[in-house]
Amino acid sequence: MTAQTAPSLTQNVTTIDAGAHVTAIGWLKGTAAFGLSDGGVLLAKDDETHRVEAHPDAGILVGVSDGERFVTGGDDGRVAVTGTDGSTKTLAETKGAWIDSLAVSPGGAFAYGAGKRVIARDEKGREKVLEVPTTARGLAFAPKGYRLAISHYNGATLWFPNVEAKPESLEWKGSHLDVTWSPDARFVVTSMQENALHGWRLLPDKGHMRMSGYPSKTRSLSWSHDGKWLATSGAEAAVIWPFESKEGPMGKQPRECGVRPAKVSRVAFHPNAYVLAVAYEDGCILLVRLTDASELLVRPAVKGSGITALAWDKSGKRLAFGCEDGQAGILTLPT
Amino acid sequence: MTDKIPVTVLTGYLGAGKTTLLNRILTEPHGKRYAVIVNEFGEIGIDNELVVGADEEVFEMNNGCICCTVRGDLIRILDGLMKRKGKFDAIIVETTGLADPAPVAQTFFMDQDVSDAARLDAVVTVADAKWLSDRLKDAPEAKNQIAFADVIILNKIDLVTADELAEVEARIRAINPYARLHRTQNCSLPIAEVLDRNAFDLDRIIEIEPDFLEEGHHHHHDEEMQSISVKLDGEVDPEKFMPWISNLTQVEGPNILRCKGIVAFPDEPKRFVFQGVHMILDGDVQGDWKPGEKRSSRVVFIGRDLNEKAIKEGFLATAA
Numbered sequence: 320m321t322a323q324t325a326p327s328l329t330q331n332v333t334t335i336d337a338g339a340h341v342t343a344i345g346w347l348k349g350t351a352a353f354g355l356s357d358g359g360v361l362l363a364k365d366d367e368t369h370r371v372e373a374h375p376d377a378g379i380l381v382g383v384s385d386g387e388r389f390v391t392g393g394d395d396g397r398v399a400v401t402g403t404d405g406s407t408k409t410l411a412e413t414k415g416a417w418i419d420s421l422a423v424s425p426g427g428a429f430a431y432g433a434g435k436r437v438i439a440r441d442e443k444g445r446e447k448v449l450e451v452p453t454t455a456r457g458l459a460f461a462p463k464g465y466r467l468a469i470s471h472y473n474g475a476t477l478w479f480p481n482v483e484a485k486p487e488s489l490e491w492k493g494s495h496l497d498v499t500w501s502p503d504a505r506f507v508v509t510s511m512q513e514n515a516l517h518g519w520r521l522l523p524d525k526g527h528m529r530m531s532g533y534p535s536k537t538r539s540l541s542w543s544h545d546g547k548w549l550a551t552s553g554a555e556a557a558v559i560w561p562f563e564s565k566e567g568p569m570g571k572q573p574r575e576c577g578v579r580p581a582k583v584s585r586v587a588f589h590p591n592a593y594v595l596a597v598a599y600e601d602g603c604i605l606l607v608r609l610t611d612a613s614e615l616l617v618r619p620a621v622k623g624s625g626i627t628a629l630a631w632d633k634s635g636k637r638l639a640f641g642c643e644d645g646q647a648g649i650l651t652l653p654t
Numbered sequence: 655m656t657d658k659i660p661v662t663v664l665t666g667y668l669g670a671g672k673t674t675l676l677n678r679i680l681t682e683p684h685g686k687r688y689a690v691i692v693n694e695f696g697e698i699g700i701d702n703e704l705v706v707g708a709d710e711e712v713f714e715m716n717n718g719c720i721c722c723t724v725r726g727d728l729i730r731i732l733d734g735l736m737k738r739k740g741k742f743d744a745i746i747v748e749t750t751g752l753a754d755p756a757p758v759a760q761t762f763f764m765d766q767d768v769s770d771a772a773r774l775d776a777v778v779t780v781a782d783a784k785w786l787s788d789r790l791k792d793a794p795e796a797k798n799q800i801a802f803a804d805v806i807i808l809n810k811i812d813l814v815t816a817d818e819l820a821e822v823e824a825r826i827r828a829i830n831p832y833a834r835l836h837r838t839q840n841c842s843l844p845i846a847e848v849l850d851r852n853a854f855d856l857d858r859i860i861e862i863e864p865d866f867l868e869e870g871h872h873h874h875h876d877e878e879m880q881s882i883s884v885k886l887d888g889e890v891d892p893e894k895f896m897p898w899i900s901n902l903t904q905v906e907g908p909n910i911l912r913c914k915g916i917v918a919f920p921d922e923p924k925r926f927v928f929q930g931v932h933m934i935l936d937g938d939v940q941g942d943w944k945p946g947e948k949r950s951s952r953v954v955f956i957g958r959d960l961n962e963k964a965i966k967e968g969f970l971a972t973a974a
Contacts, residue, residue, distance in 0.1 A: 340737045356737040378738050394706070394734060415707045419734055434709060453711050454727060472713055472726060494713045494726050512729070512765070513715060535766055627737075643737075 327616045328606070334648045335368060337361050341641020343391070344630040345384025350403045351639040352389035353628070353647055354382030360389060360401045363639075363649065373399040373407045380419040386633060390429055392418030398431050411438065422458040422467065430458050430467050430480070437469050439480035447480040457498035457509065470498035470509045475519070477507070489519045491527065497538060502546035506567055510537040516551065516560075520567055528567045530560055539585045539629075543593060548574075548609070550586040550595050555579060557586050557597045557607065576607040577614060585629040587638070596638055598626030604640055604650075617650050658773040659736075661745045662849055663758050665799045666780030667789050668751030671809040675780055675841040675848070676748055682845050689735050689742040691728070693750045704742055706731050710750060712757045715764060722933070723757040724764050736771045744849065745772065752795050755779075755802040756911065756932055762854075763934045776851035779803035779833075780841065784813045787822050790829075797879050800826055801911045801956050803833045804853035811837045829879045830956055832914075856927045856940050879911075882962050884969045885952040889918040892926075894972040899928070899953075900935065902968065907933030909960060915953035918943065920974045 340356035353361040358374035360382075373379065377395035384390070389401045390410065398411040398418055413433040420432035427442035432455030440446045449469075457470035469476045472494050478486040494512035501508070506528075508518040514536055518528030537553035547563040556575040560568040577583070581601035588595050593609035602621035605614050617638070618626075628641040636654075641647040666672045680688060689704040713726040728747065735745065749758060755777050762774040779799045782789075786808070789796035800806065806826060811819055819837070826835065834851075836843050895917060903910060914929040919939075928937030943949055953969055 340739070342737055378734075380734050380737070394738075417706070417731070417734060419730065454709060454730065456730065472711065493715070512713070512724075512726070 328650060328652075329616060329618065331653060332617060332648045332650045333366065334646065335361070335363055336645065337641055337647040338370075338645045340643050340645060341628045341647055342379050343382025344628040344639045344641055345382055345389040346630060346632040346637075346639065347384060347387060347389060347403045349632070351630075351632070351637070351649055352382070352384065352401060353639070353641050354379040354389070354391050355645075358393065358395075360391065360407065361647075362401075362403065362405060363647075364403075369405050371401050371405050371407050373401050380417060381421045383421050383423045384630075385423040385425060385427065390421060390423055392421045392431055394418075396433070398429070411440070420455050420458045422460050424460040424465065426465070428460070428465060430460070432456070432458055432469070437467070437478070439467055439478075441465060441481060445481070449476070449478050449480070449486060451476050456494075456496050459498045459500050459507075461500050462502050462504050468498045468500055468507050470495035475507060475509055489525075491517050491519075493517075496536065497540060499540045499542070499549075501549070501562060502542055502544075505565075506562060508540065508549065510540065510551075510553075512536065514553065516540075518567060520565075523565075526566075526569075528569055530568060530573070533558070535582060539583075539587075541586045541588045541595070543588045543595075543609075544591045548588070548593075550576075550588055550597075552583040552586050555582055557583050557595055559595070559609070574609070576609065576612060577605045579603065579605075581620065584626050585640075587629045587631055590631050590633060590635045592635065596629055596631065598629045598640060600625040602626060602642060604629070606638075618648065621646070659739075659743075659745055659771060660775040660850060660852075661747060661762065661772050662775050662851075663755060663777045664746060664748045664780070665753060665755050665777060665802070666751065666807075667782065667786070667793065667796045667799065669785070670751070670780040670782040671807070671841045672748055672751075672780050674809075675778075675807065676746065678841055679746065679845055679848065684845060686744060687742045689738075689745045691731055691745065691747045693748060704735075704738070706735070708747075710753060712754075722760070722764065724761040725757050728758065728761050729765050729768055732768050732772060744775075752793075754795060754798050756798070759802070759931045760934060763931065763936065774854045775849070776804040776853035777802050778805045778807065778848050780807045780809055781822075781826070783808050783811045783819060783822055783837075787825055790825055797829060798911065800829045800833075801879050801958075803830060804851055805848060806830070806833045806835045807841060807843065807848075808835060808837050809841050810839065812839045829881065831881050831883075832954060832956070854929060854936075856929065856936065856938055879956070879958050880960055880962070881954060881956045882960055882965050883952065883954045884966050885950060886917075886970055886973055887948075887950050889920050889949055889974040890951050890969075890972045891974040892919045895919075898968055898972050902965070903930055903933050903935055906957070906960065910955055910957040912957075913953065913955045915951070917951035917953070918949035 343354035350364040356378045358377045360371045360373040374393035377393045382391040401407040416433035430439040453472040474490040495509040514533040515531035520526040533553040539552035556578040559574040577597040581599040585598040602624040604617035624642040638650040711726040715722040924939035927940045
C-alpha cells in the first residue's frame with residue numbers, strides 16, 4: 320500500500336501557521352506548545368493560538384516537556400520555561416554557549432548542556448555540574464531515579480548528579496549525537512555521526528549493540544509504550560528494532576514500516592498502542608499500525624515543508640506536528 | 655547547488671590579521687548578512703550579526719584516518735543555523751591560528767547534512783609579511799594554511815622592504831603557486847576578492863583559472879611542502895586515469911593537501927574537472943572544449959613529501 324492509496328485522516332487535521340521553523344513540540348495537558356526557530360513559543364488549544372516570546376531576538380534550538388511546562392534552550396544561551404497560561408521565565412543562563420541539549424525528568428528536575436558542561440538541577444533547585452570530555456550532544460534522564468545519560472564524542476556518560484561517585488563511562492569510538500534510555504532502564508542507545516545507532520546493555524553484561532545500515536543520520540528515536548520496540552528515523556522507512564529480549568536487537572532484523580521514496584525525519588510511538596506516527600522530509604505523515612502494517616495518511620507531501628517536530632499528547636488522542644517552513648497542525652483521532 | 659549557503663573559511667597564523675579582515679568584511683556596506691563562527695568572543699565589534707562561538711572539536715570518522723577528520727562542533731552549529739535559514743546570506747568560519755584547515759574543509763564533504771545545506775566557498779589565509787618566513791620554518795600549521803589556501807592575503811606589507819616582500823612571496827609560491835595572492839596593509843582589499851570565490855565549485859575552476867591548462871608557473875621548491883604540476887599534451891584514457899587518481903589519493907591522501915585537474919577523455923565533448931582535499935575527490939564533466947581548442951590534460955598536487963617522479967610518470971602513463 321502506498322501513501323497515495325492509504326485511507327486518509329487529513330480531514331481530522333487542524334492546520335496552524337506557526338510562522339517559523341518548528342524545532343520542538345511539547346504537550347502541556349490539552350495545549351500544544353510549538354518551539355520556533357525565531358525564539359517564539361506558539362501555544363495552541365482548541366482553535367486558538369497564543370504566541371509567547373520565550374527567547375526574544377534568538378532562536379529555540381531544543382524543547383522538552385514534562386506534561387506541565389515547556390522547557391526550551393536557545394542560541395541566546397538561555398533555558399526558558401513556558402506555561403499554558405502564556406507566562407515565560409528564564410530558568411538558567413550561560414554566557415556564549417548555545418543550549419541545544421536539554422532533558423526534563425517527570426519529577427521536575429531538568430538538565431542542559433552548555434559546551435562540555437552539563438548542568439543538572441533537581442526538583443529542590445540543587446544544581447550540580449559535570450564536565451564531560453567533549454561537547455555534550457544529547458541528554459536523557461533514566462526512567463526512574465535521578466540519573467542522566469550524556470552522549471558525546473567516543474561514548475556516553477551515566478551520571479547520578481546527587482551522588483558523589485565517579486560517573487560511569489560507556490565507551491565506543493565515534494561521535495554520539497542523541498541519547499535515549501529504554502523505558503525499563505536496561506538499555507542506553509545513541510545515534511551516531513556514522514549513520515548508525517550504538518547501544519549498551521546495562522544489565523547484565525555491559526554488552527555493545529551496533530545497529531547500522533542507515534543511509535543517513537538518525538535524529539529521532541521513539542520507544543513503544545511497553546519498551547519492546549525502538550522506532551528510528553534516517554532511512555526511507557521507519558526502522559523499528561526489537562528490544563523485548565534481554566539481548567536487545569542483536570542478531571535480529573529490524574522491522575521497516577511506512578516505506579516511501581522519502582527519508583523519515585521524525586517518528587513518534589503512540590503512548591499506549593502499537594501505532595507509530597512516521598513523518599518524512601517531504602512533508603508527508605503516516606500512521607502505521609505495527610500489528611498489520613496498515614497505514615493511514617495524516618498529511619500528504621508538501622514541497623519545502625519537511626516535518627521537523629512530532630509529538631502525541633499523553634492520552635494519545637492528538638498528534639501535533641511542525642515543519643521547516645513554519646506550517647504546523649494537530650491531528651485529532653476520530654473517536 | 656545555488657541555494658546552498660556559501661561558507662568562507664578564514665585561517666591565518668596568530669596575529670596575522672584575521673580579526674582585522676573579519677571586521678572589515680562585516681562593516682563594509684555590502685547589504686549582506688553573515689553568520690560568523692568564531693573561537694573567541696569579544697574581538698568582533700558587530701552586534702547585529704549572528705555570531706556563534708565554536709570549540710574546534712576535531713573528530714575522527716570511520717577508520718580514524720587523518721583524512722576523515724571533521725569538525726564536530728561545526729556540524730552541530732550548522733545544524734542549528736540551518737533552522738534559521740533566511741536570517742543570513744553566508745557563513746564565515748574563523749579558525750584559531752594553530753588550526754589545520756583540512757578538518758574544516760572536509761566537514762563540507764564528509765557530512766551529508768552539511769553538504770546538503772552549505773557549500774565551501776574558499777579557504778582564505780591571512781599571512782603576516784614580516785613573520786611568515788619564520789613561521790614557515792618553525793610552525794607546520796602555518797605551512798598547512800598556506801598550502802591549503804585558495805586566497806592568500808599577505809598582510810602588513812608596510813613593515814617589510816621590497817626585497818623582504820619578494821622573498822616571502824617566493825616562499826609562499828614555493829608551497830602554493832595556485833592561490834590568488836593579495837598584498838595588503840590592514841587587510842585592505844575589495845571584499846569581492848575574499849567572498850563568493852566558488853573555489854571548490856568544479857564549474858568555476860575553469861572560469862577562475864582560464865590559464866589552468868597553460869604552463870607558466872615558476873616552480874620553486876620548499877624543502878617539505880611542494881606543488882607538483884604535470885601536463886600532458888593530449889587526452890588521457892579514463893580506464894587508466896580514474897583508477898590512478900583514486901589510488902593515488904587513497905594511498906598518498908594523508909600527504910596530499912589539495913589537488914585539482916582538468917583532463918580530456920577521448921570522444922568526450924566536455925572537460926573532466928576534479929578537485930580534492932586529502933582523500934576526498936570530487937569530479938565531473940564540465941564545460942565543452944571549444945572548437946579548435948587544444949585538448950590537453952593537467953593535474954596539480956600540493957602536499958608534503960610527495961614523490962614527484964612517481965606522480966609524473968603515473969599521470970603520463972594514463973595517456974590515451
